Amino acid sequence: MNLSNLPKTVETGKKRLGRGYGSGVGGHTVGRGQKGQKTRGTMPLWFEGGQLPIIRRTPFIKGKHRFQVINLQPITVNFDILTKYFEDKAVIDSASLIKTLKISDKEAKRGFKIIRTGKLEKALEVNVPATAGAIKAIETAGGKYTFSK
Numbered sequence: 476m477n478l479s480n481l482p483k484t485v486e487t488g489k490k491r492l493g494r495g496y497g498s499g500v501g502g503h504t505v506g507r508g509q510k511g512q513k514t515r516g517t518m519p520l521w522f523e524g525g526q527l528p529i530i531r532r533t534p535f536i537k538g539k540h541r542f543q544v545i546n547l548q549p550i551t552v553n554f555d556i557l558t559k560y561f562e563d564k565a566v567i568d569s570a571s572l573i574k575t576l577k578i579s580d581k582e583a584k585r586g587f588k589i590i591r592t593g594k595l596e597k598a599l600e601v602n603v604p605a606t607a608g609a610i611k612a613i614e615t616a617g618g619k620y621t622f623s624k
Contacts, residue, residue: 555593
């Protein structure tokens with residue numbers, strides 16, 4: 476083994492700031508530039524230049540449910556998933572989708588919606604919301620759509 480066969484080191488060491496003028500980043504300003512806010516200390520991540528931060532503006536937003544997420548979209552289930560996980564003439568409702576697809580209770584609160592993507596090859600009885608095209612495809616495959624609001 477000699478020096479030409481040694482592997483190259485990829486990682487560079489951490490800069491040690493403020494350890495004298497000989498270190499290259501020591502002495503007067505220690506690599507922070509000349510003047511200004513960032514040279515004198517750290518600022519919080521949420522600092523917005525002095526304006527009222529968003530965390531303090533939220534109490535002024537009107538409405539009862541101002542902290543809730545707006546418009547939770549339902550979980551979309553396509554025909555490929557239905558043919559893969561369900562047997563012929565199976566009843567598909569939200570409970571069976573939660574159990575089969577292993578969806579958490581928190582996620583299941585969003586609800587489900589069947590969309591027409593892929594190919595439906597089994598006759599299924601569907602009892603969850605679906606798009607108009609999906610309902611048509613379910614009935615042409617020999618299945619039944621029984622969802623009502």
